[in-house]
């Protein structure tokens with residue numbers, strides 16, 4: 547169980563070995579403190595533990611809908627929703643839900659590490675360029691974002707910023723970086739580091755190296771329909 551503060555909110559979140567609250571989510575929560583959630587319809591895309599949606603519910607959202615591809619994430623989100631006592635947050639397995647809703651904000655901490663997806667790696671794998679789930683996020687948003695709605699999500703510099711921004715553009719969205727943080731590369735990234743180096747050569751990944759230590763840059767992105775700019 548993880549207890550932590552996100553701004554003025556105290557959150558208690560159950561985690562499993564596979565599904566947890568990451569440094570990325572904590573960074574996104576810091577930013578979300580500036581947003582007015584009251585009476586907004588929120589989607590937590592790739593809800594995992596449910597932490598982002600629970601935060602939005604705590605901040606007075608009208609309703610929160612969570613989606614994930616992993617049944618274990620839905621079970622865990624449901625546990626966390628009851629632990630935090632929210633009835634206006636519903637998580638669904640994405641393939642089982644016929645969704646006719648639209649949302650004011652779609653928030654997401656997508657799986658975006660550049661490694662091929664496999665069973666058990668849904669939490670972090672974003673495919674060869676790290677953008678498979680980001681593409682799904684834009685496809686979903688093109689169907690379910692309110693006209694003047696906004697998407698807030700994170701993208702690591704180890705994935706292809708160019709390809710994600712182009713995809714957003716082709717779907718009718720802008721792609722604007724509004725925040726950034728730097729964090730050290732973890733040991734388990736070794737298993738796909740060859741892919742990062744390969745993608746770096748084509749401008750589809752970048753990282754910084756200071757005194758022999760590698761760090762990734764994590765970008766906070768805001769997107770909206772370009773005709774609403």
Ligand SMILES: C[S@@+](CC[C@H](N)C(=O)[O-])C[C@H]1O[C@@H](n2cnc3c(N)ncnc32)[C@H](O)[C@@H]1O
Pocket residue numbers: 565566567568571591592593594595596597598613614615616619640654655656657658668669670678679682
């Ligand atoms: C990095 S985790 C973030 C979890 C949680 N939102 C958080 O901030 O702690 C990414 C989540 O997205 C889910 N996911 C991966 N691919 C997805 C897709 N194409 N559509 C929806 N969810 C997906 C994973 O199962 C995982 O729970």
